[in-house]
Amino acid sequence: MSDRAGLFLFSIFMVIASLAATGWLLASGQAASVDGLFLICTCLLVALCFALYLMFMINRAKDSLKPAPAPKAAAKPAAKAATSSQPVETS
Numbered sequence: 573m574s575d576r577a578g579l580f581l582f583s584i585f586m587v588i589a590s591l592a593a594t595g596w597l598l599a600s601g602q603a604a605s606v607d608g609l610f611l612i613c614t615c616l617l618v619a620l621c622f623a624l625y626l627m628f629m630i631n632r633a634k635d636s637l638k639p640a641p642a643p644k645a646a647a648k649p650a651a652k653a654a655t656s657s658q659p660v661e662t663s
Contacts (some may be wrong), residue, residue, distance in 0.1 A: 580629060583622045590619035 594615045602608040 576629070580626070583626045583629075586622040587619045587626070590615040590622070594619075 594612050597603045597608050597612050597615070603612055
């Protein structure tokens, strides 16, 4: 398994586990205390961080699947001004 696949699966696990812990705290009534509220905030913050990581990982994978843009025609060299203040070197 590649590193990206492992990080992807771990991130999904962390989001699910954090949301499950939040649900458990709400269902068991522990969210009524200050400690429970801080634990819920921590669980939701962890879920948000890993969800953002998943979103950026998926967007990067989508971008890598897009075809490369076609190369543009070579740019024409800019014409030199007839009146220049700098001397022209000849060899």
